[in-house]
Amino acid sequence: MSRIRIISAADVKALFTLPMAIEAVERAYLQKHTKQGGVWPLVFHEFDPGHADLDIKSGNLDAEGIFGLKLVSWFGANPDKGLPALYGTSLICDLATGTPKALLNAGPVTDLRTGAAGAIGAKYLARKDSRELVMVGCGELSPYLVAATLLALPQLRRVTLVNPHHPEKAMQKLSAVTEKVQALLAASGTVCQATLQAETDVEAAVRQADVILTATQSRAPLIRRQWVKPGTHISCVGADMSGKQEIDEAILADGRVFGDDADQCFSVGECETAAKLGLLPALCAEIGAVIAGEAPGRTDEQEITVFDSTGIALQDLASAAVILRKAEAEGVGLVTEL
Amino acid sequence: MSRIRIISAADVKALFTLPMAIEAVERAYLQKHTKQGGVWPLVFHEFDPGHADLDIKSGNLDAEGIFGLKLVSWFGANPDKGLPALYGTSLICDLATGTPKALLNAGPVTDLRTGAAGAIGAKYLARKDSRELVMVGCGELSPYLVAATLLALPQLRRVTLVNPHHPEKAMQKLSAVTEKVQALLAASGTVCQATLQAETDVEAAVRQADVILTATQSRAPLIRRQWVKPGTHISCVGADMSGKQEIDEAILADGRVFGDDADQCFSVGECETAAKLGLLPALCAEIGAVIAGEAPGRTDEQEITVFDSTGIALQDLASAAVILRKAEAEGVGLVTEL
Numbered sequence: 094m095s096r097i098r099i100i101s102a103a104d105v106k107a108l109f110t111l112p113m114a115i116e117a118v119e120r121a122y123l124q125k126h127t128k129q130g131g132v133w134p135l136v137f138h139e140f141d142p143g144h145a146d147l148d149i150k151s152g153n154l155d156a157e158g159i160f161g162l163k164l165v166s167w168f169g170a171n172p173d174k175g176l177p178a179l180y181g182t183s184l185i186c187d188l189a190t191g192t193p194k195a196l197l198n199a200g201p202v203t204d205l206r207t208g209a210a211g212a213i214g215a216k217y218l219a220r221k222d223s224r225e226l227v228m229v230g231c232g233e234l235s236p237y238l239v240a241a242t243l244l245a246l247p248q249l250r251r252v253t254l255v256n257p258h259h260p261e262k263a264m265q266k267l268s269a270v271t272e273k274v275q276a277l278l279a280a281s282g283t284v285c286q287a288t289l290q291a292e293t294d295v296e297a298a299v300r301q302a303d304v305i306l307t308a309t310q311s312r313a314p315l316i317r318r319q320w321v322k323p324g325t326h327i328s329c330v331g332a333d334m335s336g337k338q339e340i341d342e343a344i345l346a347d348g349r350v351f352g353d354d355a356d357q358c359f360s361v362g363e364c365e366t367a368a369k370l371g372l373l374p375a376l377c378a379e380i381g382a383v384i385a386g387e388a389p390g391r392t393d394e395q396e397i398t399v400f401d402s403t404g405i406a407l408q409d410l411a412s413a414a415v416i417l418r419k420a421e422a423e424g425v426g427l428v429t430e431l
Numbered sequence: 432m433s434r435i436r437i438i439s440a441a442d443v444k445a446l447f448t449l450p451m452a453i454e455a456v457e458r459a460y461l462q463k464h465t466k467q468g469g470v471w472p473l474v475f476h477e478f479d480p481g482h483a484d485l486d487i488k489s490g491n492l493d494a495e496g497i498f499g500l501k502l503v504s505w506f507g508a509n510p511d512k513g514l515p516a517l518y519g520t521s522l523i524c525d526l527a528t529g530t531p532k533a534l535l536n537a538g539p540v541t542d543l544r545t546g547a548a549g550a551i552g553a554k555y556l557a558r559k560d561s562r563e564l565v566m567v568g569c570g571e572l573s574p575y576l577v578a579a580t581l582l583a584l585p586q587l588r589r590v591t592l593v594n595p596h597h598p599e600k601a602m603q604k605l606s607a608v609t610e611k612v613q614a615l616l617a618a619s620g621t622v623c624q625a626t627l628q629a630e631t632d633v634e635a636a637v638r639q640a641d642v643i644l645t646a647t648q649s650r651a652p653l654i655r656r657q658w659v660k661p662g663t664h665i666s667c668v669g670a671d672m673s674g675k676q677e678i679d680e681a682i683l684a685d686g687r688v689f690g691d692d693a694d695q696c697f698s699v700g701e702c703e704t705a706a707k708l709g710l711l712p713a714l715c716a717e718i719g720a721v722i723a724g725e726a727p728g729r730t731d732e733q734e735i736t737v738f739d740s741t742g743i744a745l746q747d748l749a750s751a752a753v754i755l756r757k758a759e760a761e762g763v764g765l766v767t768e769l
Contacts, residue, residue, distance in 0.1 A: 095518070097534075099437065101768045136471050136489055140498075140526075147529065149500060151474055151487060160478075162487060164500060164522060166529030180433070180529045182522060182769070184502060188478075191485065191504030191518045196435075196534055198769045429765050430439045431520070431536045 095192050100416060100426040102198040108419045111241050111281045114205035114412055119213050119384060121154070121411035122353065126381025129155040130407045132354060135361075137334065144169045146334070152406035153188055157414035161185040163199050163406065179203070179233075185413050193431060195417050199409060202416065206408045207330060208237025210353065211306050214328035214400025216245040217383050217390050218351060223303035223326070224250045226287070229295070229316065229339070230309035230331065231256045231266040236273035238306045238330065243278065243287055246304065252289045253298045257315040260293040267291040296320050307331050307339040318343035323395040329363040330402045338366050340399070346372035348397035351380050351390070354405045362403040376401075433530050438754060438764040440536040446757045449579050449619045452543035452750055457551050457722060459492070459749035460691065464719025467493040468745045470692060473699075475672065482507045484672070490744035491526055495752035499523040501537050501744065517541070517571075523751050531769060533755050537747060540754065544746045546575025548691065549644050549666040552738025554583035555721050555728050556689060557664035561641035562588045564625070567633070567654065567677070568647035568669065569594045569604040574611035576644045576668065581616065581625055584642065590627045591636045595653040598631035605629040634658050645669050645677040656681035661733040667701040668740045676704050678737070684710035686735035689718050689728070692743045700741040714739075 124130040136149035151162035181199030256263040292298040299320040345367040352358035367373035378388030462468040474487035489500035519537030594601040630636040637658040683705040690696035705711035716726030
């Protein structure tokens with residue numbers, strides 16, 4: 094018998110902001126680097142390839158005194174039934190005793206922590222004089238990625254939304270994405286200073302970009318090497334299972350490539366294809382080493398840098414830890430006997 | 432947003448009985464055999480080898496329309512802090528949509544489903560004229576194994592409790608185990624017909640056994656080949672991680688060996704050592720094939736049979752499914768927004 098705190102989606106939305114997510118994820122990367130956190134083997138299962146799958150990510154975060162897991166399922170046909178395609182649920186336990194502490198609806202956690210991940214790549218690797226941000230993909234994650242990156246790089250002046258598979262959707266989604274970005278920045282205590290626009294010509298948008306964020310379900314490169322100008326930074330967020338790919342392997346071959354977890358980047362991330370083709374033997378470093386100041390990030394203004402964000406359990410654990418602390422302090426969530 | 436049912440330890444104890452567990456686990460083995468259920472990769476982590484570890488078992492059970500996971504942690508120092516060493520928590524989701532359906536305290540589920548597993552091995556593999564049951568180990572699981580086996584084989588007349596590492600404990604625990612066995616059988620609508628006794632001489636007890644159940648933390652064989660008489664059945668329940676072993680490899684070499692999951696039996700189960708020594712190339716069959724009538728179990732009265740129960744996610748899923756159905760029907764558990 095023990096008591097567990099149930100933290101619903103509404104609770105998470107009320108408690109968790111993008112600045113909290115950026116701080117938590119940055120700390121998670123650092124703690125992975127300093128071995129204060131561990132990532133356990135990923136469980137991945139396809140119920141119906143391309144239509145329904147799930148993963149279970151788990152690990153321990155020593156500095157927060159917790160371990161736990163997040164189960165995320167994706168059922169592509171759910172929206173037709175009036176249900177969300179994605180469900181995410183986190184179970185958090187005490188690292189000293191194993192006692193279950195909290196069950197969280199991790200759906201809104203995932204959006205914010207994934208947005209934060211892309212932004213942290215840009216924060217540490219993009220040129221300081223970056224002005225032009227291009228968002229590739231206009232799905233659910235796009236406003237979170239844009240808002241987090243605007244928070245991390247306030248010098249950005251313009252955001253161009255593109256959608257390679259259905260270019261017209263970028264225009265259709267522009268006002269909804271803009272509103273959501275403004276709402277996320279307002280909830281973070283700031284105001285959107287950048288202009289948002291949509292573009293149907295992906296190449297034209299990419300050719301003027303300083304920072305590119307990719308978050309699509311693509312299984313083939315969407316961005317060609319010759320479109321990318323010197324000095325560009327790209328945070329790749331879409332590739333999270335074997336076979337997914339968003340950018341030309343030649344970009345990885347020519348660029349300085351960083352990632353959240355080297356093993357995962359090469360097994361299920363953007364690095365997979367380039368590595369199989371023999372174009373990318375290794376990461377320059379994991380991002381945690383850059384944050385710690387122990388590995389160089391960008392070394393000159395002409396380099397192309399890439400951050401491969403595959404998503405690691407520690408992002409979720411670090412996010413859950415700050416949400417749980419705030420929930421306990423503010424008495425949010427339902428505490429019940431388990 | 433979705434609604435989830437929280438089913439506490441007290442709820443599980445009120446809802447779940449040994450006959451339900453035996454039926455559920457038998458169905459789980461059968462569904463594994465007929466590929467109506469799948470077991471996903473096991474996550475195992477040692478926080479502090481020999482002192483604290485955990486595993487995450489997950490899978491899908493098509494006939495029940497669910498998938499899910501069970502996280503079990505073991506912190507050996509907890510009892511000194513007034514806490515249980517083991518915590519088990521199950522998360523159950525809808526197989527058609529991924530929607531989380533229930534969170535269960537799996538502690539009491541584990542006791543009953545593990546007791547049921549050992550009993551099912553005896554039910555399908557022991558001689559029909561078995562009279563003498565020997566329980567090796569007198570820890571928390573022992574009354575569940577004894578009671579379930581008495582339910583599955585009502586012809587058993589005597590139960591002898593032995594405890595190889597601390598032989599005197601068998602005597603000390605006898606009355607508590609007897610009371611618990613009687614209570615479990617009473618909750619199952621039956622009365623204990625067998626006599627329970629304790630014995631400090633393990634060899635003497637084993638030499639007269641028809642059925643042996645082992646549930647210890649041993650890492651070395653406790654039962655020698657020459658002690659085991661022809662026709663004996665042994666259900667090995669203790670070995671659930673690499674390095675654990677309860678019986679002489681020679682018993683496995685000479686006997687007909689069955690298991691719940693072939694891969695798991697050879698990687699973390701009782702079969703591991705015998706296989707490494709080249710004494711056991713394969714199982715005769717998984718128990719599901721025997722239950723389905725597609726593989727022979729015992730083929731004569733002189734054979735020694737062994738069932739290696741490593742514990743599979745489907746046992747937990749099948750148990751959770753019947754608990755959840757009963758909880759929904761009876762309105763048990765707390766339903767809350769997640």
